[in-house]
Amino acid sequence: MTGFLGEVGKKIAERWVGLLALPGLLFLAAVITAWQLGYAHALDPAPLGRQITAWSTDPGIRTVGGLVLIMVVCALSAVGVGLVASALGRAVEWLWTIQGACAPARWLVTLRRRRWERAVSRAESATTAGAAARAIAQADRICLREPDRPCWIGDRLRVPRVRVEEAYGLDLDACWPRLWLIVPEEPRLAVGAARESLATAARLVGWSSLYLLLALWWWPGAVIGAVLFGTGWSQARAAATALAELVEATVDLHVGDLNDRLAPARGVAPGTGRALTTLLRKSRWDPDYPEPAEP
Incomplete structure (x- = not known):
């Protein structure tokens, strides 16, 4: 059990480093570059090099305590920026799938x-x-x-729900949790990978917004932000297509299995269900629950 927990902790740490810390450190490096260069010397490395040299010769920084403090501050800042980018990514996903009930x-x-x-x-x-x-x-x-x-991605993810209802009369929202419990591991992994790819694309768009904000002080930030946005949008379209097709294919291949597995449930009468509920709740306040035996 200790080895299993250690392996789980290692994987979680690797995931946090890959998703938050490393991109956050890159963004912090871009912030420092923007702070030192600005618009006037946006592509001139000389001022940045002089500042790095000055920092490296600072007696306060060269101490063990100073180095540890800098490492801790950088790590916490990188993770904090990564969390902000992840939150922006979730907001982007919400915008991609929002319904068109209200203007605009x-x-x-x-x-x-x-x-x-x-x-x-x-x-x-x-x-x-x-x-x-x-x-x-x-x-x-x-x-x-x-x-x-309003968004292409939202409609692409909606289409399987429409087509499954047209083909089988099934409400995909209602049947999917039950179907997910009986499908083999291979399609589950494929659907999960496509879903993670969509989330990664949304995070890229979230990072692009941070770099575009940085462009207010350093114009190359606009270039980086535009590249990240284009990459994220292209990846999101591909991921949405893959996810929609995999969900629909999973229903096509396993809807018969779901029907067979639910056959016994169709034979359960409401009275039987209520009796099971009473038994499982074991509540003394349930009028149908048997009175405790006299000692």
Whole structure:
């Protein structure tokens, strides 16, 4: 048990270092660079080199206590910045999947829906197979069903729910937790990896916002932020596609197993269920629970 807990702790530490500490240290290095160079000398390493030399010769820093203090401050700052980026990533995921009930999200849904309807109309009125194929492809690039989310990623993740209900009459939200308990390990790992890839992409976009904020003092931050945003958005689209397809494929391949496993549950009458509830609760306040035997 001690070895198992040690291995778990090691994996958690590696995950924190990879997700928070290292990206945080890189951002802190960028902050120090921006502080020293600014806009006037954005790409001139000389001022930064002189400052690093001055720090390295400072008697207070060269002591053991000074070095330990700097290491602790840097580590805590890096983890703190990483936590901020992770929180921004979760906010980005929420924005990607938000519903279009309120403005301005509703306006984006209307815009995407009109584009999709125009593509569908062109496909239905096409006079050649090539024109129809191009129009269908354009409609599918917008959304595989009528758009209902302001963001492409949100709609891509919504489509499996719609198609599963169309094909099987199943509510995916209701059946997925039960289906997840019976699927083999391989599809579970694949779905989990796709979900983690989507979260990683959202964190990249979160980091991009921090670098774009840094661009107020150091213009290369805008370049770094733009690259991170583009990479995160591209990775998020690929991850959303993979996750949606894997979820739908899991339902297609294992919905029969779910039906078989739930067959005994369909034979449980409400009275039997209530009796089981009474037995499992063991509450003296339940009127159906048997009175304790007299001593």
